């Protein structure tokens with residue numbers, strides 16, 4: 001009986017031990033043969049590779065830890081080694097081994113002599129698990145990129161680019177097919193070109209640009225193009241810049257005018273402690289700048305087609321009260337208090353005279369615009385815009401297509417105006433230019449139509 005009980009308890013003990021060993025083995029097996037892949041994060045993930053890019057790779061394996069990291073670039077079977085890192089096995093079950101690791105590396109297509117076209121960035125990370133015949137769990141990351149280190153090309157397709165300071169210009173050019181963005185650079189100001197819509201097969205682009213009134217005779221102009229990989233080309237083209245002397249103008253501010261004009265603007269523009277003259281200066285400087293910024297933004301997405309035809313109409317029977325580029329000095333009680341540049345032409349006739357659209361275009365603005373009062377802006381296509389300010393009345397709505405000569409409203413003296421007149425501005429991609437050129441049929445013929453006709457009749461140069 002006792003013997004039997006002893007055997008029985010020994011048997012029980014043995015069973016328990018076997019079970020314990022089995023559990024221990026399973027537990028060990030689960031640790032050593034863990035099946036969790038390492039994790040990784042790569043930054044950035046560029047679409048194109050045009051110059052050296054600095055990547056940051058973060059790798060982690062929280063179970064058995066990182067064994068090694070290998071980074072290569074594969075281009076059509078040609079392998080460029082980028083990074084290789086082996087980690088030591090330290091402590092029981094690699095307890096003191098590396099669990100997370102971060103490293104930066106650079107891929108420079110020029111230094112590596114890579115060819116143009118697709119390239120795969122391949123990242124292999126292994127951990128210290130005994131899986132896969134002892135090799136460890138493998139994380140394979142691939143990021144496809146396009147190597148493009150060749151900038152686009154661009155060539156002028158028109159001749160005779162004579163531009164006045166404060167004036168406009170037109171150039172036709174042909175960019176290479178990989179071009180994403182192109183146009184004319186005036187200093188750092190970009191005037192974007194648009195495809196010549198009539199015949200996209202020609203690959204021709206058209207670009208209206210402007211020489212701001214504060215340009216110099218040696219202001220550099222370039223044709224400019226950028227491809228999808230951000231490679232840029234700046235190319236000289238033949239042009240001639242004519243100097244321009246702008247008028248000086250004196251504006252005397254009377255107390256009566258101050259009171260009258262300042263009361264037209266809402267109180268929330270000013271702080272409570274401002275004097276009338278301080279309020280006036282705020283309107284003349286800060287509000288003017290804000291209004292110009294609104295116009296600039298408004299003129300950034302032109303209709304791609306040409307809506308206009310022939311010279312712009314100048315308001316009939318109107319006297320010119322101020323010209324484009326006037327260098328104004330504002331006096332109050334014989335003291336110069338402010339300076340500014342007049343960026344349009346002031347035209348005065350009888351009070352509340354009809355205001356006509358200078359050319360065919362779409363209404364893109366028809367409301368109050370600070371110092372310009374009630375204002376209408378027309379988009380004539382391809383970057384050309386006109387604005388009509390100080391109106392007493394607006395007869396059109398935003399979105400409306402208006403034919404040359406159609407009524408827009410009536411003159412007035414809303415905004416910062418003395419006396420009933422029309423303030424007329426011409427803008428090229430949001431830059432104010434001298435409207436005189438666009439009123440002049442000879443200027444349009446010599447500088448615009450002749451170039452456009454060359455395209456219609458290629459034999460006529």
Ligand SMILES: [Zn+2]
Nearest residue numbers: 344345346423
């Ligand atoms: Zn004006």
